[in-house]
Amino acid sequence: xxxxxxxxxxIPVVGSLxxxxxxxxxxxxxxxxxxxxVFWLVMTSIIMFVVYKLDPDKEEGDDAL
Numbered sequence: 001x002x003x004x005x006x007x008x009x010x011i012p013v014v015g016s017l018x019x020x021x022x023x024x025x026x027x028x029x030x031x032x033x034x035x036x037x038v039f040w041l042v043m044t045s046i047i048m049f050v051v052y053k054l055d056p057d058k059e060e061g062d063d064a065l
Contacts, residue, residue, distance in 0.1 A: 008047055 020036045027035035 016036075021033055023031045023033075025032055030038065
Protein backbone atom coordinates (compact mmCIF):
# COMPACT_ATOMS: atom_id res chain seq x y z
CA UNK A 1 0.00 0.00 0.00
CA UNK A 2 2.82 2.40 0.87
CA UNK A 3 4.57 1.78 -2.43
CA UNK A 4 1.37 2.44 -4.36
CA UNK A 5 0.90 5.73 -2.52
CA UNK A 6 4.49 6.72 -3.15
CA UNK A 7 4.18 5.87 -6.85
CA UNK A 8 1.04 8.01 -6.99
CA UNK A 9 3.27 11.03 -6.39
CA UNK A 10 5.00 10.37 -9.72
CA ILE A 11 1.85 11.02 -11.80
CA PRO A 12 2.59 14.70 -12.44
CA VAL A 13 6.19 13.92 -13.37
CA VAL A 14 5.59 11.07 -15.78
CA GLY A 15 4.23 12.82 -18.82
CA SER A 16 1.11 14.47 -17.48
CA LEU A 17 2.61 17.96 -17.81
CA UNK A 18 2.88 17.40 -21.56
CA UNK A 19 -0.88 16.89 -21.72
CA UNK A 20 -1.73 19.66 -19.24
CA UNK A 21 0.63 22.25 -20.78
CA UNK A 22 -1.86 24.94 -21.81
CA UNK A 23 -2.93 28.32 -20.54
CA UNK A 24 -6.69 27.95 -20.67
CA UNK A 25 -8.88 27.09 -18.81
CA UNK A 26 -8.12 29.19 -15.78
CA UNK A 27 -8.64 27.48 -12.42
CA UNK A 28 -8.96 29.80 -9.41
CA UNK A 29 -7.39 32.53 -11.55
CA UNK A 30 -4.32 30.45 -12.40
CA UNK A 31 -3.41 28.97 -15.78
CA UNK A 32 -4.08 25.24 -16.06
CA UNK A 33 -0.44 24.17 -15.72
CA UNK A 34 0.15 26.28 -12.60
CA UNK A 35 -3.07 25.00 -11.00
CA UNK A 36 -1.98 21.42 -11.83
CA UNK A 37 1.41 21.92 -10.16
CA VAL A 38 -0.14 23.52 -7.06
CA PHE A 39 -2.68 20.69 -6.84
CA TRP A 40 0.05 18.04 -6.95
CA LEU A 41 2.22 19.91 -4.49
CA VAL A 42 -0.60 19.74 -1.96
CA MET A 43 -1.52 16.14 -2.89
CA THR A 44 2.10 14.95 -2.60
CA SER A 45 2.32 16.42 0.89
CA ILE A 46 -0.90 14.68 1.92
CA ILE A 47 0.17 11.37 0.39
CA MET A 48 3.57 11.49 2.08
CA PHE A 49 1.87 12.21 5.42
CA VAL A 50 -0.33 9.13 4.94
CA VAL A 51 2.73 7.04 4.02
CA TYR A 52 4.48 8.27 7.18
CA LYS A 53 1.48 7.35 9.34
CA LEU A 54 1.25 3.87 7.76
CA ASP A 55 4.98 3.19 8.21
CA PRO A 56 5.34 0.33 10.72
CA ASP A 57 9.09 0.97 11.14
CA LYS A 58 8.75 4.40 12.68
CA GLU A 59 8.98 4.59 16.43
CA GLU A 60 6.96 7.11 18.39
CA GLY A 61 9.12 9.38 20.50
CA ASP A 62 12.36 8.61 18.67
CA ASP A 63 14.24 11.94 18.79
CA ALA A 64 17.58 10.66 17.52
CA LEU A 65 18.63 12.80 14.57
